[in-house]
Amino acid sequence: MAEPTLEQLRAQIDGLDDQLQTLMNQRATLAQKVAEVKQATDGDAVFYRPEREAQVLRRVKERNTGPLDGETVARLFREIMSACLALEQRMKVAFLGPEGTFTHQAALKHFGHAVEAVSLGAIDEVFREVESGAVQYGVVPVENSTEGVVNHTLDSFMDSSLKICGEVDLRIHHHLLLGEHTQENRITRIYSHQQTLAQCRKWLDAHMPTVERVAVSSNAQAARRLKDEWNAAAIAGEMAAELYGLKIMHHNIEDRPDNTTRFIIIGRQDTPPSGQDKTSILVRMKNRPGALYHVLKPFKEHSVDLTRVESRPSRSGNWSYVFFIDFEGHRDDDRVGRVLAALEQEAMDIRFLGSYPRAVI
Structure with a gap:
């Protein structure tokens, strides 16, 4: 059988595009019907x-x-x-x-x-x-x-x-950006957020050791500053470069290629289980020896995996330790429930910050 011609392949693509568009609009119609059902059954529908x-x-x-x-x-x-x-x-x-x-x-x-x-x-x-x-x-x-x-x-x-x-x-990928009027051979300062400058320290030490590093409130603010400066560069992401019309002089200058930032979504309602979830809590402990041990012990006893533990200075004399803890599972899971019950026996207070789906994309 002869291979399809370019025109035939394009015709097949056009046909599939028609089907995709029809199916997307059918999906959108169903989404509208879902909204109607929610509004009819719940005045405060989520x-x-x-x-x-x-x-x-x-x-x-x-x-x-x-x-x-x-x-x-x-x-x-x-x-x-x-x-x-x-x-x-x-x-x-x-x-x-x-x-x-x-x-x-x-x-x-x-x-x-x-x-x-x-x-x-x-x-x-x-x-x-x-x-x-x-x-x-x-x-x-x-x-x-x-x-x-x-x-x-x-x-x-x-x-x-x-x-x-x-x-x-x-x-996170950091790029060295230049403005329309930047003179590449006369750069005397680099703007970026303090954390970004730290994440690119080795590259800057190797390639621009004498250039002043100026910390600003955000990478986007750094990018905006280049509009009227001929002797400055900025470190920011590709989105900032596109938004502010800047040229990328050097790509991916972060010191670690796996550099990743985790962001959280905050809202006012609880989230039901999705099947692959995490939970975050804040624990205030009594002032006594082995406080961290007593916080972590229930997780080991009930085989619940911790993903992060951080301590922060207390804001009140009533608290000696404040621990932020992330772990696998949802509040509705039996094992998580047993952990929280055990912590209640040891802690001055436990604040549930949320159970939520693990990041998918």
Whole structure:
């Protein structure tokens, strides 16, 4: 049998495009019907369901047979789901800004581009906007694989009733950016966020040891500064380069190729189990020897895997230790329930921060 001609292959692609468009609109119609059912049965209906979306995206990756890889296909479905959800309710999502930050990128990765992304200047502002109901959800960084935890995020939970309802893992690539008027051979300063400068320390020491490193509030702010400066460069991500019209002089200058930042989604409601979940709690311990041992012991006894333990200075003389703990499982799981019951016997207080799906994409 003769191989199909170029024209025949293009005709097949056109036919499949027609089918895809029809199926996407059928899916969108069903999403509208779901909204109607929810509104008819519940006046305070919740349209965004993190556990449901995580389950759908997991199935997408599991059934994928290529040649597109599972991550790519899941991101395509992420955008379809985002557009369909916007037909039910267009959500407002706050993020640590300005536009072009990695937190902005994480928000779009998790929610898709059909949400209204609201840029705010500080982590505590994101918490306040979600608490007030001005936005439905917020996205804030919580830890980096190179530089560790983001203390402002952990501290914000001490005074907040918000819940963690999702997480995003974002591979971080830093690029050296130049502005339209930058003279490459006369660069005397480099702008970037303090953590970014730390994550690129070895590259900067090797390639630009005499150039001044100036810490600013965000990588996007660093990128914006280049508009009127001829002797400066910035370190930021590809999104900032595109947004502010900058040239990438050197790609991927981070010291560790696996440099990853974890972001969390904060909201006002609890999230049902998705089947592959994590839980976060805050534990206040009594002032006595072996406090950390008594915190960790129930996890070992009930075979619950810890993923992170951090301690923070207490804000009150009543607390000697405040531990932030992430672990595998959902609050509704029997083993997790037994761990929490055991901790209640040892701790002054336990605050449940949320059970939520593990990051899928």
